[in-house]
Amino acid sequence: xxxxxxxxxxxxxxxxxxxxxxxxxxxxxxxxxxxxxxxxxxxxxxxxxxxxxxxxxxxxxxxxxxxxxxxxxxxxxxxxxxxxxxxxxxxxxxxxxxxxxxxxxxxxxxxxxxxxxxxxxxxxxxxxxxxxxxxxxxxxxxxxxxxxxxxxxxxxxxxxxxxxxxxxxxxxxxxxxxxxxxxxxxxxxxxxxxxxxxxxxxxxxxxxxxxxxxxxxxxxxxxxxxxxxxxxxxxxxxxxxxxxxxxxxxxxxxxxxxxxxxxxxxxxxxxxxxxxxxxxxxxxxxxxxx
Amino acid sequence: xxxxxxxxxxxxxxxxxxxxxxxxxxxxxxxxxxxxxxxxxxxxxxxxxxxxxxxxxxxxxxxxxxxxxxxxxxxxxxxxxxxxxxxxxxxxxxxxxxxxxxxxxxxxxxxxxxxxxxxxxxxxxxxxxxxxxxxxxxxxxxxxxxxxxxxxxxxxxxxxxxxxxxxxxxxxxxxxxxxxxxxxxxxxxxxxxxxxxxxxxxxxxxxxxxxxxxxxxxxxxxxxxxxxxxxxxxxxxxxxxxxxxxxxxxxxxxxxxxxxxxxxxxxxxxxxxxxxxxxxxxxxxxxxxxxxxxxxxxxxxxxxxxxxxxxxxxxxxxxxxxx
Numbered sequence: 158x159x160x161x162x163x164x165x166x167x168x169x170x171x172x173x174x175x176x177x178x179x180x181x182x183x184x185x186x187x188x189x190x191x192x193x194x195x196x197x198x199x200x201x202x203x204x205x206x207x208x209x210x211x212x213x214x215x216x217x218x219x220x221x222x223x224x225x226x227x228x229x230x231x232x233x234x235x236x237x238x239x240x241x242x243x244x245x246x247x248x249x250x251x252x253x254x255x256x257x258x259x260x261x262x263x264x265x266x267x268x269x270x271x272x273x274x275x276x277x278x279x280x281x282x283x284x285x286x287x288x289x290x291x292x293x294x295x296x297x298x299x300x301x302x303x304x305x306x307x308x309x310x311x312x313x314x315x316x317x318x319x320x321x322x323x324x325x326x327x328x329x330x331x332x333x334x335x336x337x338x339x340x341x342x343x344x345x346x347x348x349x350x351x352x353x354x355x356x357x358x359x360x361x362x363x364x365x366x367x368x369x370x371x372x373x374x375x376x377x378x379x380x381x382x383x384x385x386x387x388x389x390x391x392x393x394x395x396x397x398x399x400x401x402x403x404x405x406x407x408x409x410x411x412x413x414x415x416x417x418x419x420x421x422x423x424x425x426x427x428x429x430x431x432x433x434x435x436x437x438x439x440x441x442x443x444x445x446x447x
Numbered sequence: 448x449x450x451x452x453x454x455x456x457x458x459x460x461x462x463x464x465x466x467x468x469x470x471x472x473x474x475x476x477x478x479x480x481x482x483x484x485x486x487x488x489x490x491x492x493x494x495x496x497x498x499x500x501x502x503x504x505x506x507x508x509x510x511x512x513x514x515x516x517x518x519x520x521x522x523x524x525x526x527x528x529x530x531x532x533x534x535x536x537x538x539x540x541x542x543x544x545x546x547x548x549x550x551x552x553x554x555x556x557x558x559x560x561x562x563x564x565x566x567x568x569x570x571x572x573x574x575x576x577x578x579x580x581x582x583x584x585x586x587x588x589x590x591x592x593x594x595x596x597x598x599x600x601x602x603x604x605x606x607x608x609x610x611x612x613x614x615x616x617x618x619x620x621x622x623x624x625x626x627x628x629x630x631x632x633x634x635x636x637x638x639x640x641x642x643x644x645x646x647x648x649x650x651x652x653x654x655x656x657x658x659x660x661x662x663x664x665x666x667x668x669x670x671x672x673x674x675x676x677x678x679x680x681x682x683x684x685x686x687x688x689x690x691x692x693x694x695x696x697x698x699x700x701x702x703x704x705x706x707x708x709x710x711x712x713x714x715x716x717x718x719x720x721x722x723x724x725x726x727x728x729x730x731x732x733x734x735x736x737x738x739x740x741x742x743x744x745x746x747x748x749x750x751x752x753x754x755x756x757x758x759x760x761x762x763x764x765x766x767x768x769x770x
Contacts, residue, residue, distance in 0.1 A: 242648065255652055301573075301602075311596055
């Protein structure tokens with residue numbers, strides 16, 4: 158039985174050279190549903206993905222950010238380091254509010270999707286952005302959930318972006334900063350006071366896409382054409398469920414990359430970082446570590 | 448009401464009646480001029496051991512001049528409200544000003560890692576919006592607010608939140624304790640001498656922070672006439688009676704941006720990140736804070752007018768930021 162990935166067909170000509178971060182952003186952009194609301198993390202991959210989607214795939218999609226910007230037409234590119242509470246990011250919005258505006262609107266059920274980067278995710282979609290290691294003992298401290306806890310609790314569906322690395326895909330996150338399906342049991346979120354019918358939806362890495370089984374377990378459903386399922390599994394500390402047919406994701410197109418490289422991220426801050434490069438000669442892909 | 452689960456961490460004592468009494472006794476009803484220097488404002492209104500909230504942050508229309516003044520005066524043992532914060536938490540920890548952090552988000556790094564490992568700083572876990580809702584409860588004069596997030600997380604275990612059975616729906620609901628900070632510092636685009644304050648653009652919780660806090664210091668890019676406030680009252684974000692001190696602080700959000708006025712100073716931002724990442728806040732303070740009696744002197748002697756002018760010129764957007 159094939160799984161509906163909810164992906165639009167890529168628009169444009171297959172690109173000949175790109176990096177894996179660009180691939181990840183393009184895949185998420187093709188997932189964006191038209192005429193839906195997205196609560197987007199205030200910078201990086203999630204923001205580029207939703208902006209690319211609005212320009213190419215879903216012109217009526219809208220987004221808000223944690224500082225209460227509602228449906229902006231941002232002046233691009235953003236400032237080199239800052240996005241939220243900056244005049245460029247909030248430019249030509251339909252409304253400006255505050256953090257409680259964003260939180261309350263999501264609590265009311267107005268946010269269809271949450272779109273987040275994360276440090277670590279587990280088999281039930283729980284998110285860690287607080288500490289790696291044993292909390293309070295020997296752990297490395299990270300910044301905390303920020304707005305992600307509210308996004309993951311209150312949006313109808315949550316999409317995560319993360320890297321395909323062993324320590325990022327674990328059986329149980331070291332610290333649940335933001336909720337997935339918690340212990341995975343039926344009704345766990347509701348018992349914790351979270352609104353019903355919400356929760357993890359997809360995880361996208363530069364190599365793979367995951368959804369969740371009816372039993373609320375992470376499931377590998379698609380892969381980038383230049384990696385095998387075994388390569389992906391080698392980069393998961395805890396093995397996900399594997400779909401019967403792991404679909405092939407389309408690589409980026411020249412049209413997607415043109416928007417990404419010239420309009421959204423002309424400095425290459427997020428897209429030209431230390432991720433691997435992939436070359437496509439029309440038949441096969443060759444991946445080179447940066 | 449049945450308590451189903453509760454966090455095990457300390458939190459600032461909840462006392463809405465005490466806060467009402469404070470408001471009765473200390474918030475000035477008369478229109479009293481409150482203009483003063485940053486030095487005087489911080490000296491009078493920030494005390495060692497205070498629960499301390501800053502709105503926005505060091506890079507994003509935050510009260511950066513006031514934060515530098517807190518560091519200059521070597522305030523101690525502050526309990527920081529780390530909602531939507533960035534490097535400010537690291538700077539205040541690195542400068543020895545803070546001993547507790549309520550964490551929504553802060554920029555991590557060697558400074559905080561070492562302080563936590565050494566036991567000099569204790570971190571309590573929340574999220575950004577749980578913190579702004581705690582302030583909302585404090586600003587409403589309530590003891591707590593119910594929230595539909597935060598339940599089920601490990602942060603909950605290390606917080607002051609409780610999961611209870613809602614007496615109206617019988618479903619589980621998380622309650623978070625109200626927050627009435629001792630002091631809040633807020634940077635705004637405009638204020639008058641009495642404290643009527645206009646924040647333009649988006650924000651985090653400037654109104655909630657101001658109304659919830661015992662002592663409130665506003666710094667503003669411009670001091671405007673009260674007549675201008677009266678001509679467009681819908682623009683007033685914070686009314687005068689919440690405010691204790693008004694500081695005229697041009698470039699008061701530097702090296703951050705201030706919407707409609709100036710863009711962020713990228714080298715200044717990166718240098719601040721670097722200080723936190725490398726646990727070298729002392730060198731940062733020795734460069735930007737201690738040699739100078741005020742930020743005005745620092746801008747004049749270290750940053751220079753030419754660099755500031757460029758940041759102002761870079762901020763081409765004015766829509767929505769000026770009355």
